Amino acid sequence: MEEMQTTYNPKEFEDRIYREWMENGCFRAEIDRDKVPFTVMMPPPNVTGQLHMGHAMDETMQDILVRFKRMQGYCALWLPGTDHASIATEVKIVERLKKEGHTKEELGREEFLRRAWAWKEKYGGRIVEQLKKLGSSCDWSRLAFTMDEKCSRAVREAFFRLYQKGLIYRGSRIINWCPSCKTALSDAEVEYAEEQGHFWYFAYPVEGSDETLVIATTRPETMLGDTAVAVHPGDKRYAHLVGKMLRLPLTDRTIPVVADEYVDPEFGTGAVKITPAHDPNDFEVGLRHNLPVIRVMNDDGTMNDLAGGYAGLDRYEARKRIVEKMQQLGLLVKIEAHAHNVGHCYRCHSTVEPIVSKQWFVRMKPLAKPAIDAVVKKKTKFTPDRFSKIYYNWLENIRDWCISRQLWWGHRIPVWYCGDCGEVICARETPSVCPKCGSAHLTQDEDVLDTWFSSALWPFSTLGWPEETEDFDYFYPTDVLVTGYDIIPFWVMRMMFSGIEHTDKVPFRDVLIHGLVRDEQGRKMSKSLGNGIDPLEVIDKYGADSLRLSLVTGVAPGNDTRFTDAKVEASRNFINKLWNASRFVLMNAKREKAPALSEIRLQPADRWIISHLQACIREVSAALDKFDLGIAADKLVDFVWNDFCDWYIELSKPALYGEDADKKRGALAVLMMVLENILKLLHPFIPYVTEEIYSYLPTTKGFIMKADYPRYNSRLAYKKEAKAFEGVIDLIKTVRAMKVEVSCPPSRKVHVYLMTESRRLVTVNKNAIMRLAGASEVSFVDGGPEAGAKVVSNVCELGQVFIPLGDLVDLEKEKARLEKELERVTGEIARAGSKLANQNFVAKAPKKLVDDERAKLEKLIDAKAKVERRLKDFE
């Protein structure tokens, strides 16, 4: 076996190891009916997108869970895939065409789609390769794409079923329209941002009177589509006008004044212009009063023929001219500054127009109810739980889902219209003739479906649904979905109601929600700010393991986290530590073959580290089961660095370098055993380096990722022995601190005198104590030193320590130290004493707590006496 390199250098092995995992089919989930499945569906990134920090965290968390479960013996399937990202991808392709001087209309649908697929082929592999860099252990043989045959079939099936049940319908409704993407958007796809705008007060003349009615509007251009003015029914100011007609300026139309509860008499002038075609609320008012719907805007945001003289103008130009014209006519009463929220397209950020349009919708109310119930009944659990409230909030206030998009890249709506009889045909497969009249004049609906319609089916479409495949039968429902909170309304919610509707089961039992990865200053990473950090660059510099570990340490579930170089460096340093500790163990193990644990006699230090290992195994497993990845990582780092490296390795050195062959073999056995366990425990977090080190272990075969995850063994807990050994550690720490306190150089060995009842324990560990505490000798004494001796003293768990330091001792310093110690101990005694004097505490607190407190008090009193005695020596 080759020697390990002296420093940790991830570049040497990360790519090689990933290749080996792939070549050996380590990620492949073979159905095994003797095993319990554990299924995770990867949230599919945009097929032509690039890896960012958000993905990196999302992927890391999933990989940790999947590797953990796989090692625990589950049949773990992590199914990867990509999303066609209808609007996002189409926007990109259109931009590209624009640069080449083309428009998509010029190319036509067929040619455009040909190019889109070519684009997908060109860039679709990029994100997949990037995911591999992270070490993701997903089953690439099952790689899915939302527009592949399997998923497309599921989309048609789902649409068909919903249509048959009357849960999908087509209708003219107010929808959010993006004039730039020229498509409808769902409510979730609109982002609101406050903008500084204006309030224009316009006077509308009352027909047959000199009176005018003043309304206020933020969008003057829509006045051309006004079909009424509404006032509150109880508003006395306007009561006499209700039912009268107004002359709508700039047009030759007259419109009625109607009374409607929707109007807030306190706001503006208390009179609202009603434009049913361009405002959701006005649309509702229009329905109540049977008002005509006059749409004055084209799909591209310009005014249409119904806008009369303003036809062809851009919406903002029209606004300007209308205001000017109204002013000329003397009908502009005033202009006020007004801040209001304006909706923007979540992809291109253009201002969205609410517009009446004929679109396809999913009827949400009947679907929302079971989706809410499933979470209420805990069939699906959110972690952290608070996100279930956000989920409820969305579903309880949900409106019908607009699923048609005026785009080409996506799943075309499986509906055909008969050119002869007008029949509307929804079918799974393309029909050849009209089932009603037999005509072959069929044209398919031009629109495609919202990207999220196919994503909603992801947990089961990828497993072959609607076919009753073996995969579907075995792996569905999935176990845990890992995703960010920003995507709950887009995706989580829709998978929930879709899963329940189509498969009768919740699509996943747990939803693990994480926060956003922010920049160093806490800002969201974004393209426009240019503050995004490329995970691939970080991997290049520090390795994937360091990146992974840094993304989960110090992070609480659901909370945002800041990404800093310092964090990655800390992780890298830890891995370097692990690397070197391993190197140390292996170097020593080489000379002497490490025996099995059962063949050796355990020393107190051995039992101590084994005990801590057991605690670590239990705590880490429990934390992972609760999705507390940050806590699990913390515990591991702490155990490896503090317990194993700083203590156990150092404690083992006297044995390793000593003459006693049995002790040497014993220490080696324990070092090897603990190291192997550490590697396994850490593997889900830092898979590459653990796999690499594992390959050097003489005792192991095969891949660590296929090894069994350590299990807690109560017979190895050694709680009593471990507790006793803490006394030795405390003694070493006490001696070290005493030396530092009196400025004794670390290189100077001191003679340690100890007054203790634990002589055996100390004797057994004498060599280690001498080495770690920097002592030349450890001797036992029955009493304290003579008065005035140049000795420093302190109390530790095992008893009292004296160190004669000759001329080096600064008696004044020692006295000051003792006085400080006395103060501390006295304070502690007072605190413990008053606690025990409290009858309520003694009566109501658990007995163990009270007993502990009593024992502590006794010890403190003893310690105080000792310190006082020493202080007397200085008088």
Add this chain to the structure above:
RNA sequence: GGGGGCAUAGCUCAGUUGGUUAGAGCGCAUGCUUCACAUGCAUGAGGUCACAGGUUCGAGCCCUGUUGUCCCCACCA
């Protein structure tokens, strides 16, 4: 308007069902070329757990209110 998060060491953050003297990393101070590691070792300084009440034998944690801050939803035209 509704909902939610956060407020703990100089900085970034953990803190399990309420229970010893509230933790980590980084930073800081002091000292270490100890044969795995200076990407390291040792020792240490540093906190009124935002504020005010309450529940409890006991509160960083539970309850009420206040302040500051961030986010989500709604959209009074």
